Amino acid sequence: GSPFVSLLLALSCCQGLHHNNIDDYVEAEPVFQASKYGSLWPLPQKVQISEVSFKLSSASFRIVDAKASSAGPSCSLLQSAYRRYYEYMFGSAKKQWGSKNNRRSDPSDLTELQVWITSPDSECDGYPSVTSDESYELTVNQPVAVLKAPTVWGALHGRIYSIYFHCQIISYFPFSKSINATIINDFPRFQHRGILLDSSRHFLPIKVILSNLETMAMNKINVFHWHIVDEQSFPYLSRTFPQLSEQGAYHPYTHVYTPADVKMVIEFARLRGIRVVPEFDTPGHTQSWGKGQKDLLTPCYSGSKPSGSFGPVNPILNTTYDFMAKFFTEISTVFPDGYIHLGGDEVDFTCWKSNPDIQKFMEQQHFGEDYSKLESFYIQKLLDIVASTKKGYLVWQEVFDNGVKLKPDTVVHVWIGGRSDKEMSNVTAAGYTTILSAPWYLDYISYGQDWQKYYKVEPLNFEGTDEQKKLVIGGEACLWGEYVDATNLTPRLWPRASAVAERLWSAKNVTDIDDAFNRLSLHRCRMVERGIPAEPLFSSYCLHEYKGV
Amino acid sequence: MLKFVSLLLALSCCQGLHHNNIDDYVEAEPVFQASKYGSLWPLPQKVQISEVSFKLSSASFRIVDAKASSAGPSCSLLQSAYRRYYEYMFGSAKKQWGSKNNRRSDPSDLTELQVWITSPDSECDGYPSVTSDESCEYLLFLVHVMFYRSLETFSQLVSEDEYGAKSINATIINDFPRFQHRGILLDSSRHFLPIKVILSNLETMAMNKINVFHWHIVDEQSFPYLSRTFPQLSEQGAYHPYTHVYTPADVKMVIEFARLRGIRVVPEFDTPGHTQSWGKGQKDLLTPCYSGSKPSGSFGPVNPILNTTYDFMAKFFTEISTVFPDGYIHLGGDEVDFTCWKSNPDIQKFMEQQHFGEDYSKLESFYIQKLLDIVASTKKGYLVWQEVFDNGVKLKPDTVVHVWIGGRSDKEMSNVTAAGYTTILSAPWYLDYISYGQDWQKYYKVEPLNFEGTDEQKKLVIGGEACLWGEYVDATNLTPRLWPRASAVAERLWSAKNVTDIDDAFNRLSLHRCRMVERGIPAEPLFSSYCLHEYKGV
Numbered sequence A: 001g002s003p004f005v006s007l008l009l010a011l012s013c014c015q016g017l018h019h020n021n022i023d024d025y026v027e028a029e030p031v032f033q034a035s036k037y038g039s040l041w042p043l044p045q046k047v048q049i050s051e052v053s054f055k056l057s058s059a060s061f062r063i064v065d066a067k068a069s070s071a072g073p074s075c076s077l078l079q080s081a082y083r084r085y086y087e088y089m090f091g092s093a094k095k096q097w098g099s100k101n102n103r104r105s106d107p108s109d110l111t112e113l114q115v116w117i118t119s120p121d122s123e124c125d126g127y128p129s130v131t132s133d134e135s136y137e138l139t140v141n142q143p144v145a146v147l148k149a150p151t152v153w154g155a156l157h158g159r160i161y162s163i164y165f166h167c168q169i170i171s172y173f174p175f176s177k178s179i180n181a182t183i184i185n186d187f188p189r190f191q192h193r194g195i196l197l198d199s200s201r202h203f204l205p206i207k208v209i210l211s212n213l214e215t216m217a218m219n220k221i222n223v224f225h226w227h228i229v230d231e232q233s234f235p236y237l238s239r240t241f242p243q244l245s246e247q248g249a250y251h252p253y254t255h256v257y258t259p260a261d262v263k264m265v266i267e268f269a270r271l272r273g274i275r276v277v278p279e280f281d282t283p284g285h286t287q288s289w290g291k292g293q294k295d296l297l298t299p300c301y302s303g304s305k306p307s308g309s310f311g312p313v314n315p316i317l318n319t320t321y322d323f324m325a326k327f328f329t330e331i332s333t334v335f336p337d338g339y340i341h342l343g344g345d346e347v348d349f350t351c352w353k354s355n356p357d358i359q360k361f362m363e364q365q366h367f368g369e370d371y372s373k374l375e376s377f378y379i380q381k382l383l384d385i386v387a388s389t390k391k392g393y394l395v396w397q398e399v400f401d402n403g404v405k406l407k408p409d410t411v412v413h414v415w416i417g418g419r420s421d422k423e424m425s426n427v428t429a430a431g432y433t434t435i436l437s438a439p440w441y442l443d444y445i446s447y448g449q450d451w452q453k454y455y456k457v458e459p460l461n462f463e464g465t466d467e468q469k470k471l472v473i474g475g476e477a478c479l480w481g482e483y484v485d486a487t488n489l490t491p492r493l494w495p496r497a498s499a500v501a502e503r504l505w506s507a508k509n510v511t512d513i514d515d516a517f518n519r520l521s522l523h524r525c526r527m528v529e530r531g532i533p534a535e536p537l538f539s540s541y542c543l544h545e546y547k548g549v
Numbered sequence B: 001m002l003k004f005v006s007l008l009l010a011l012s013c014c015q016g017l018h019h020n021n022i023d024d025y026v027e028a029e030p031v032f033q034a035s036k037y038g039s040l041w042p043l044p045q046k047v048q049i050s051e052v053s054f055k056l057s058s059a060s061f062r063i064v065d066a067k068a069s070s071a072g073p074s075c076s077l078l079q080s081a082y083r084r085y086y087e088y089m090f091g092s093a094k095k096q097w098g099s100k101n102n103r104r105s106d107p108s109d110l111t112e113l114q115v116w117i118t119s120p121d122s123e124c125d126g127y128p129s130v131t132s133d134e135s136c137e138y139l140l141f142l143v144h145v146m147f148y149r150s151l152e153t154f155s156q157l158v159s160e161d162e163y164g165a166k167s168i169n170a171t172i173i174n175d176f177p178r179f180q181h182r183g184i185l186l187d188s189s190r191h192f193l194p195i196k197v198i199l200s201n202l203e204t205m206a207m208n209k210i211n212v213f214h215w216h217i218v219d220e221q222s223f224p225y226l227s228r229t230f231p232q233l234s235e236q237g238a239y240h241p242y243t244h245v246y247t248p249a250d251v252k253m254v255i256e257f258a259r260l261r262g263i264r265v266v267p268e269f270d271t272p273g274h275t276q277s278w279g280k281g282q283k284d285l286l287t288p289c290y291s292g293s294k295p296s297g298s299f300g301p302v303n304p305i306l307n308t309t310y311d312f313m314a315k316f317f318t319e320i321s322t323v324f325p326d327g328y329i330h331l332g333g334d335e336v337d338f339t340c341w342k343s344n345p346d347i348q349k350f351m352e353q354q355h356f357g358e359d360y361s362k363l364e365s366f367y368i369q370k371l372l373d374i375v376a377s378t379k380k381g382y383l384v385w386q387e388v389f390d391n392g393v394k395l396k397p398d399t400v401v402h403v404w405i406g407g408r409s410d411k412e413m414s415n416v417t418a419a420g421y422t423t424i425l426s427a428p429w430y431l432d433y434i435s436y437g438q439d440w441q442k443y444y445k446v447e448p449l450n451f452e453g454t455d456e457q458k459k460l461v462i463g464g465e466a467c468l469w470g471e472y473v474d475a476t477n478l479t480p481r482l483w484p485r486a487s488a489v490a491e492r493l494w495s496a497k498n499v500t501d502i503d504d505a506f507n508r509l510s511l512h513r514c515r516m517v518e519r520g521i522p523a524e525p526l527f528s529s530y531c532l533h534e535y536k537g538v
Helices: A002-012 A076-090 A094-096 A154-169 A204-219 A243-248 A259-270 A288-290 A318-334 A350-354 A356-364 A371-387 A398-402 A418-429 A451-453 A466-470 A489-493 A496-505 A511-529 B002-011 B076-090 B092-099 B136-155 B195-206 B232-237 B250-260 B276-281 B306-325 B339-343 B344-352 B360-376 B386-390 B410-418 B440-445 B454-459 B478-482 B485-494 B504-518
Strands: A046-055 A060-067 A114-118 A136-140 A144-149 A177-186 A193-200 A223-227 A275-279 A296-304 A305-313 A339-341 A392-396 A411-414 A432-436 A472-479 B046-056 B060-065 B112-115 B164-175 B181-187 B212-216 B264-266 B286-291 B294-302 B329-331 B381-385 B400-403 B422-425 B461-468
Touching: A002 A305, A002 A350, A193 A204, A193 A496, A193 B504, A204 A259, A204 A511, A223 A259, A223 A472, A243 A288, A243 A398, A259 A275, A259 A466, A275 B440, A288 A305, A296 A350, A296 B454, A305 A350, A318 A339, A318 A371, A350 A356, A350 A371, A350 B195, A356 A371, A398 A411, A411 A418, A418 A466, A451 A496, A451 A511, A472 A489, A472 A496, A472 B461, A489 A496, A496 A511, A511 B344, B060 B076, B136 B164, B181 B195, B181 B485, B195 B212, B195 B250, B195 B478, B195 B504, B212 B250, B212 B461, B250 B264, B276 B294, B276 B440, B286 B339, B294 B339, B306 B329, B306 B360, B339 B344, B339 B360, B344 B360, B360 B381, B381 B386, B386 B400, B386 B410, B400 B410, B410 B422, B410 B454, B440 B485, B440 B504, B454 B461, B461 B478, B478 B485, B485 B504
Parallel strands: A060 A114, A114 A144, A193 A223, A193 A472, A223 A275, A275 A339, A339 A392, A392 A411, A411 A432, A432 A472, B060 B112, B181 B212, B181 B461, B212 B264, B264 B329, B329 B381, B381 B400, B400 B422, B422 B461
Antiparallel strands: A046 A177, A136 A144, A136 A177, A296 A305, B046 B164, B286 B294
């Protein structure tokens, strides 16, 4: 690891010392060497790769349902996964796939991957959830490889992933594919492995979202946290309140997500074992809501008169809660996931303080001058509304910090940097489950290999009992949208988020940064080959460079 | 102005203070307002835009040669520029272009743009160039290039309403560049850059009135240039001998694509350092390093004590001088590490014979001097990185010294120009160094002539270059990392010195970036915002 540390330090020096950035640290330069784990990413929990290798030919190789499997040809989720991974392995050689003139297979060929779902109900048409069992076993041997996944939801999830794994084991040769005899026993370390994308600061075209869902699947990310609206724009087209996006989107037709768009995102994600958790952040971060919904936001005052500008959601009107009840009823039906992210972060009290009606309400409620009590008052009512829709919720850490009463299954999202370990300690001591994002704000960019910084994070590095540690169910990499849109999102996210993906999937002791560099270099080339513009780690090349511009 | 400064400061704070990064500086947030100069970028030297506006329709609008123009339909450079800009303005509506059923144009329509090349020789088939003596030819060519530039400006004046109707205001523009050399360095050695990436960035350079593509084509890591004379250089030294090389046809295509857009292609073949990849295909070119009394198996810079080295260089640069038509070649000469030379007993002996003592920069100068003489004999001028000047190598008077070392680059500019050499500046414009926030403002605020010196010295500054070194950049992220950050440099080098209003720049650059996006270039956003037509790729 030490050559990398010194490299990173060298790179963060000021410009005056560098030019072509090469002579200065020529000795610390990362040198690519093949890992004994090839290009596997994230690294499975247990993997044995033997020296024995089998050939794979696109003409003879098949992915099939095992006879004993509870999922058959009618499981379109699996069938489309087979097709996807076949194409990843052999290119879109559809002719060969359907061809009847298959060459006889060599005795040393691997001809079949059998996918065996062992639980009685495969739940092909359901959705992944936070409790899904994602474990699987993969045995590559001649003449057939077997992929076995035990439990219902996790089985589905694991299946997809293991096919993916299978694909990763295939060695990187352009003309002939081969695969080593392998036994993999795998399961995720954390259940919640998410990525936050922000479609409010910049509108993200559906195509960008889909191609990043595809990439999430390649990295075993299983939660798409869709920060869909915020101050700047409201692109969610609500059936109940269409004026929200009519007035609040950047453009009412070209910069909105229609119900059909949202459905497509959810289904595309489901087919890849990814949950879609939408965030509708209130009472702050809501400027764009106010454009289409009269009286929703608090009018700010300048002296004794309204200034014409607006602050957070107005917490003292019944109409606010009527609106929220209807709105979240819609959201709870549109998004099938068991959880909704309710935000609750960064509420600015200036406007509330300026408003005489709010001041009066504060008096009536005996809140004194403590506006965080007013915030809690609002959040409490909102949580009750959302709870009545039978959804669980995630909230940003301030909601916990302010002492709002939370349902026991609430997930507290820790984001504030500096002393996030202390916060993790407090949240879990209070008995709440939690996810970590503080060290993984990928919108903060810097020169050099910052993926190493994300990789070195240990989420359980805080003071607490074993019971407390168990309450950490995962984390999320956040790519806030101030400086990110369709033009630069994908290369900025990948492979930096891949570092987070391995930290959340692989065993705690997987920390060899040299080995990670070697595997990640290949993993990034694999993403590029699959059409994803994942940026380079360092001076290097891929056999197949990115074809777009 | 202050608004932006405080924004930048807020953004560079540590993460602990921010979340969605919005409430903290909601008051300092840049608010887009229309500039009175619309989306013009870089800002012309003189521009008057009136309130009177004309409609433009794709059916009736034409770009034609003026009757008195010295360039006619046979000038393919202009003809292809007309077509390109027609498509930028109206989309690729080729049917309408050729249609005979044109609607009658309204009296308030603008129906024609006449392009009038006034000099007797339009030099349609020539190459853009910069010569330090202001010959007549140079002026003529400038006129020619200027007309090309004006097409970009014209297309920038066209605005579109929500329904797609185009209009243009009555406008008079009188424009010329402040600096002659406005370049961008791309590095195809750390990562191979597919031709498609290079071409689409040349296209974008033209949109930003950049006129020099500094092609840092080879370096330590790989040698993708396929040499006719020494094909083994790329056979052995490229990342891959077939898929990661630039063939003679590729190079020709890049040069012609650039020429059609008024862009010079200046190749850099950096020696004696930065040459690891050269050694793979050319035996004995590099210095064998010693570990004690035995060769260690590794190699250092070019071996300066062998005649074979200079024979090789003579042949190699003779080829380069014919392949690249530009008047200049960049010869590098930066960052030479002496460790290997010091370890080699033959080099030590040579140092003694030459009475160089322990001063290896003398050996470096010895090499460079011989190399410059070789290149001069090919009738090319050269650019060199600043170390060559710093080490006191004797340079031809028309040498361009390239200032890159940060910290005290003003002092260096002062020294170089005091010695009478022309110079270009890159030190503040290393765009591979990224950081959070609107760093384009930092690049924009640079004033290249901010150094101590006489007026005569200032005149020796012919421009600058934005450098995008390739360690962390390849086809996947190059274009959004370069644009619109390099646009800030482009305006600094084109527009008048007093064009420094950063709010106005934000407003124009926001629109300019959306125009690039609409033209298919993934130029990244300045800040939270939207474009009428978002990027369609992924």
